[in-house]
Amino acid sequence: MHTVETVLLVLLLGAVTGIVARYLRAIPLPLIQIGLGAALSWPQQGLHIAFDPELFLALFIPPLLFADGWRIPKREFFALYRPILTLAFGLVLFTVIGLGYLIHWMIPSMPLMVAFALAAVVSPTDAVAVSAITRNLGMPAQTMHVLEGESLLNDASGLVALKFAVAATLTGVFSWTEAAKEFLWIALGGLGCGALLGWGFATLRETVTRRVGDVAATQMVLLLVLLPFAAYLLGEHIGVSGILAAVAAGITTNFADLRRGEFVAERMQTEGTWTMVESAFNGAIFLLLGLQLPSIVGRTLEAAGGHWWQPALQALGITLALLLLRWIWLLLGVRGALWRAHERGKLLEQPSPLLTLATTLAGIRGAVTLAGALSVPLLMPNGNAFPERHQLVFLATGTILFTLIIGSIGLPLVLRRLPPAGEPDSVREERQARLVACQAAIAAIGDVSAGSSERQAPLQEALGRVTQDYRKRMDLLEEPHLAITPEAQADSPESVRQRRLRYVVELELRLKALHAERDALYGERQAHRINDASLRALVAELDMNEVSLGKRLDVARHAAGLEPVKKHQGH
Known part of the structure; x- marks a missing residue:
C-alpha cells in the first residue's frame, strides 16, 4: 500500500x-x-x-x-x-x-x-x-x-x-x-x-x-x-x-x-x-x-x-x-x-x-x-x-x-x-470573571449618550432591555447560598429556586427559537432564496449565539440544582 x-x-x-x-x-x-x-x-x-x-x-x-x-x-x-x-x-x-x-x-x-x-x-x-x-x-x-x-x-x-x-x-x-x-x-x-x-x-x-x-x-x-x-x-x-x-x-x-x-x-x-x-x-x-x-x-x-x-x-x-x-x-x-x-x-x-x-x-x-x-x-x-x-x-x-x-x-x-472534590477553583473563578465582565458591560453602556433629543427615548428603552439582560445573567452567577438580588434577601429557598427555574426555561426557549431560526435559514437556501455566502454568514452568527446561550444555560441549570443538558445531536 x-x-x-x-x-x-x-x-x-x-x-x-x-x-x-x-x-x-x-x-x-x-x-x-x-x-x-x-x-x-x-x-x-x-x-x-x-x-x-x-x-x-x-x-x-x-x-x-x-x-x-x-x-x-x-x-x-x-x-x-x-x-x-x-x-x-x-x-x-x-x-x-x-x-x-x-x-x-x-x-x-x-x-x-x-x-x-x-x-x-x-x-x-x-x-x-x-x-x-x-x-x-x-x-x-x-x-x-x-x-x-x-x-x-x-x-x-x-x-x-x-x-x-x-x-x-x-x-x-x-x-x-x-x-x-x-x-x-x-x-x-x-x-x-x-x-x-x-x-x-x-x-x-x-x-x-x-x-x-x-x-x-x-x-x-x-x-x-x-x-x-x-x-x-x-x-x-x-x-x-x-x-x-x-x-x-x-x-x-x-x-x-x-x-x-x-x-x-x-x-x-x-x-x-x-x-x-x-x-x-x-x-x-x-x-x-x-x-x-x-x-x-x-x-x-x-x-x-x-x-x-x-x-x-x-x-x-x-x-x-x-x-x-x-x-x-x-x-x-x-x-x-x-x-x-x-x-x-x-x-x-x-x-x-x-x-x-x-x-x-x-x-x-x-x-x-x-x-x-x-x-x-x-x-x-x-x-x-x-x-x-x-x-x-x-x-x-x-x-x-x-x-x-x-x-x-x-x-x-x-x-x-x-x-x-466540591466546586473546583476554576469554576468559581470563571463565575467571578463573568460577573466582572457583566459589570463592565453595564458600566460601558451606562456612559452612552444619546447625541440628540430624537434618540433619547429609543436609547433609554434599549438601555433598559440590555441592562436587564445583563442583570439576569449576574443574578444566576451569584454564589448559590446568596439571594438572587438585594431585594430578595428574605425570599425562601423555594422562591429563589423558582426564579432560577424561570430563567432556565427562558434560556431553553431562546435556544429552541435559535434552532428554528437556523432551520429556516437552511430552508431559505434550499429554496434558492439566499446564496451560500449569505447562509454561512447568518449561520455563523447564530452559532456564536448558541455557544453563549449554551454556557449560560449550563450555569443556570447548575444554580437551579438541575443536571447539565447532554450535548445534542443535530442541534
Missing part, C-alpha cells in the same frame, strides 16, 4: 474509532484503536506498514506536545512546578537506575546498558491516554495538571536517558559528568530554542495582523500549525531536544495570545484546527501501535520457542515494578511537595493514599515509549545485531498495553472512592 493511502486510511480509522468510543464508553479510546490496528494487520494479507521511528517522532509528536504546551493552564503549571519537576526529572532518573538493575536481574541475557535503555524507554508517561481514560470520572483537576506537566517534560528526559544508554551500548563508554553536561545542554537548549522561535512567530504575527487585521487569519493559523514542526526540526538540527523545543514554542505562543483579544476569526479558526489535529494525530498514534503489534509479538514468540509465556510474564513484571517505583517515588519524593502546595492553596485536593494510588495508576505509557523503542538501532558498529533489540521492543510494547489495561480497570475504581 502506498504511503498516501496508508496515511489516509489511518486518519479515517482514527475518526471512526472516535465515533465508536462514544458508544463503548467502558473501553478507553486508545485500547479500541490499538485493538483495531492489531486486527487489521494480524492476518497474513493484512495491512503492514514499514515503520520509520524518526519520521514518526517528527510527524506526530511535535504538534501534540505543542498543543499540550499551548493548552495547559500556565498559572497551575508554574504554581505546581516543584512536584512536576520532581516527577518529570527525578522519577525518570529513579526509574532508569532502579528498573534497569531489576531488568538485568530478571533477564540476565540482556546487558546492563540495554536494560537501562529499556528502562529509559518506558519512563515517559502519556497524559493523552490518561485523559481518555479519566474523562468524566472525576480526576481532580489540579492532579491532572501535575500529570500533564509531568508528561510534557519527561518525554525529553526519558529520550535523553535513552540516547545515553544506547551510546554506551554502542561504544562501551559512559561518563556521568559528560551525561550531565549533555543533558543540561539538550534540555535548556531545547527550551530556549522553542521559546525564541515562539516569540519570533508571535512578534511577526503581531506586526502583520495589526496592519491587516483578521483578513490574514487563515494564513496565520496555517503558520501556527507548522510552528511545532519548525521548532522540533530546528532543535534537532542544532543538537538540542526538539521535543522540549515544541513544548516551549506552544507555551510561548499561548502567552502571546493573551494580547490578542480582538482577533475573533483567528481565535475561532485556531481552536477548531487544533481540536481536529489533536484528534487525528492521537488516533493515528495508537492505530500505528496496533498495526505494529502483531509483528512485534510474532518475532518475540518465535525467538522464545515454546516458552511463549516467559516474555509475557516479563512484560507484566516490568509493568508492576514500574508502577511500584512510581508509587515509592510519589510517597518519598513528591508527597512533601504536594503537601506544601496544598497548604499554600496551590493544590486544592489534599494528598491521600487513594490520591497517591490514582496518580500511580495514571502512569500510563504511550506513543513516545513506542517511538523510543523502535528508534533503537538495528546494528552495532561492528555489524553485529544490537543485543536483545527485539526483546526490548516487545517488552516496551507490552508495558504500554499492560499500563493501559491496568489504568483502564484500576483508575475508575479508585476515582469513584475519592471524596467529592
